Amino acid sequence: MTGGPKIQIQRVAKSFGAAGRALAEVDLDVAERELVCILGPSGCGKSTLLNIVAGFLTPTTGTVRVDGRAVTGPAPERGVVFQEYALFPWLTVTGNVEFGPLLQSRPAAERKRTVDRYLDLVGLRAHADKFPAQLSGGMKQRVAIARALANEPAVILMDEPFGALDAQTRETLQDELSRIQRVEHKTILFVTHSIREAVYLADRVVVMTSAPGRIKQVFPIKLPEVRDRFAPEFTQYESDITRVVKEEVAKVRE
Amino acid sequence: MSAAATRAAAMVGALVLWAAIAHGNRWLGVVNPVLLPTPIEVGAVAERLIRSGELAQHFLTSLGRIAQGFGLAALAALGLGLLVGICVPLRLMTEPVIEFVRPIPPLAFLPMFLVWFGLGEASKIAFIGYTTFFPMFVAIAASVLRVDVVLLRAAASLGASRADLVRRVMLPAALPGIVVALRVGVGLALFVIVGAEFMGADAGLGHLIMEGRTFFDPAQIVMGALVLGLLGSLLNTLLLTVERRLLRWRAAS
Numbered sequence: 001m002t003g004g005p006k007i008q009i010q011r012v013a014k015s016f017g018a019a020g021r022a023l024a025e026v027d028l029d030v031a032e033r034e035l036v037c038i039l040g041p042s043g044c045g046k047s048t049l050l051n052i053v054a055g056f057l058t059p060t061t062g063t064v065r066v067d068g069r070a071v072t073g074p075a076p077e078r079g080v081v082f083q084e085y086a087l088f089p090w091l092t093v094t095g096n097v098e099f100g101p102l103l104q105s106r107p108a109a110e111r112k113r114t115v116d117r118y119l120d121l122v123g124l125r126a127h128a129d130k131f132p133a134q135l136s137g138g139m140k141q142r143v144a145i146a147r148a149l150a151n152e153p154a155v156i157l158m159d160e161p162f163g164a165l166d167a168q169t170r171e172t173l174q175d176e177l178s179r180i181q182r183v184e185h186k187t188i189l190f191v192t193h194s195i196r197e198a199v200y201l202a203d204r205v206v207v208m209t210s211a212p213g214r215i216k217q218v219f220p221i222k223l224p225e226v227r228d229r230f231a232p233e234f235t236q237y238e239s240d241i242t243r244v245v246k247e248e249v250a251k252v253r254e
Numbered sequence: 255m256s257a258a259a260t261r262a263a264a265m266v267g268a269l270v271l272w273a274a275i276a277h278g279n280r281w282l283g284v285v286n287p288v289l290l291p292t293p294i295e296v297g298a299v300a301e302r303l304i305r306s307g308e309l310a311q312h313f314l315t316s317l318g319r320i321a322q323g324f325g326l327a328a329l330a331a332l333g334l335g336l337l338v339g340i341c342v343p344l345r346l347m348t349e350p351v352i353e354f355v356r357p358i359p360p361l362a363f364l365p366m367f368l369v370w371f372g373l374g375e376a377s378k379i380a381f382i383g384y385t386t387f388f389p390m391f392v393a394i395a396a397s398v399l400r401v402d403v404v405l406l407r408a409a410a411s412l413g414a415s416r417a418d419l420v421r422r423v424m425l426p427a428a429l430p431g432i433v434v435a436l437r438v439g440v441g442l443a444l445f446v447i448v449g450a451e452f453m454g455a456d457a458g459l460g461h462l463i464m465e466g467r468t469f470f471d472p473a474q475i476v477m478g479a480l481v482l483g484l485l486g487s488l489l490n491t492l493l494l495t496v497e498r499r500l501l502r503w504r505a506a507s
Binding site: 054055056073074075076078079080082084086087088089090091092099100103104131132133147151 | 402404405407408409410411412413414415418422423426427429501502503504
């Protein structure tokens, strides 16, 4: 499947019984090493879409393929980073990061190397023996990112991962993810409601309509790898995308 | 004053109060002094029974019954609680039955256990097991149900099989609730063993108390009750220690 899209979302729709349609029909391809941000008003079904790609939800119609194989449920090839961190509180930082490798029965020496490598990557080596309760929100999310990376998934799915953090920590984590992506070159599908965050991180920004969600417009972001939030080109993208998102937010209010 | 010192002072204070009331009654002659034994009289009974080895025997008999009855019930409650917490159809099937049986006061069934298992050890162990099983089972199933779905999703995305989910996520995530359930179970075991030993037992702290009634020795009744209190706080301290060790991650912050 070399050359083909890494993630292929084909005609995916989702209805929740009486609650109605959450997703209309979505078609989206994500290339290898690409970071795609999905933006949209709240309730537009962007998290539903991510949960379908993760295999937590089954689509009403359509299919998702990763490396050409249809998704039928959660699997280690698709790592997930959740907004609420979802760390195992009874395990230390090390225990959380080595959870995946442990399930795959990797030998202890290899697990230690993996844990060291990814804790170094997120700058938490010194906190390896702490429990999640002893960490700040930003540190918890770093551990969650290290845990996802340590399992060496084909793609990483991030569901508003920085949504629960304060503005300052949020930008720091965006900087870190951008730095990590320059080293690791993962295929990432990233859901957010922050336009600034999307422009800062994404190779492409996908704007969705209000519910039932469809893809409204796709913005390829042609900015350098290391981005400046105050550059005129950056703010231009921000205002262009803001205009499109606002149309949808207005529809929700009507 | 440190917390330990405060606790010790409170214990001494309670003892002094008891002594004051018992001796005061003796002076003023409000009720027959035999009905209100002093700490010294109770201590004398304890000394006599410790010397003869009887107290140790009764204590160990009761402890053994609690350990067996509670132990069997805990294992069953843990296994079935996990199963029902995981399997929705099973839960729907068992819920109405349990909701009906659970509010029946356990002592109502004690004669039934005597009919079924006779006067020997089996009836006491089975009765303690029956009493402690339902509350522990219901609490354990509830704590398994409360396990955050996001943790299960996270584990599944990291490659966890169904067995991994149970062993590596549900069990540890439900552990705080399980420990609480076990403590409730021990408390209940202590509560009903006395009743079980009142009826047709020839040993145990409940029997010792009943013997105090038969031979009209209130001091022995009080002593039996105090030893039960001691046994209870001993078991509770033990469980608290286990809890602190198992749930180290919760205290950490």
